[in-house]
Amino acid sequence: MAxxxxxxGYNTLMAGKWHLGFVPGATPKDRGFNHAFAFMGGGTSHFNDAIPLGTVEAFHTYYTRDGERVxxxxxxxxxxxxxxPDEQLD
Incomplete structure (x- = not known):
């Protein structure tokens, strides 16, 4: 769709959980998004320290902004x- x-000619943005793949050809940018703020994996929690963000590389428990880990x-x-709203992309 993107x-x-x-x-x-539309400017496309994806924000949220991306569970459609990590390999080349499957990332938000590869799927047509100009910009993406994405949580790249699963198996973690935002609400407790059972598996904190960024601690299990195999689960991709991190965020990216336009393909760069943040x-x-x-x-x-x-x-x-x-x-x-007009400042949301900064």
Whole structure:
């Protein structure tokens, strides 16, 4: 779907959990998104320390922004949600 929108001239953004693959050809950018803020895997929790983010490489328990791995401060989601919509991509 994103590929078709991109081909039609739309700027595409994906934000959320990506569970469609990690190999070349399967990432958000490869699937047609101009920008992506993605949680790349599974097997972790945002709410307790059972398996903290970023600790099990095989589970891809980390976020990426436009394909680059990023770390997040504890209040990241709250702070981003309070920003005006036109600043969300900064």
């Amino acid at each position: 590929e078709r929108f991109k081909d039609a 770390s997040l401060p504890d209040d990241f989601l709250l702070q981003r949600s309070l920003r005006p």
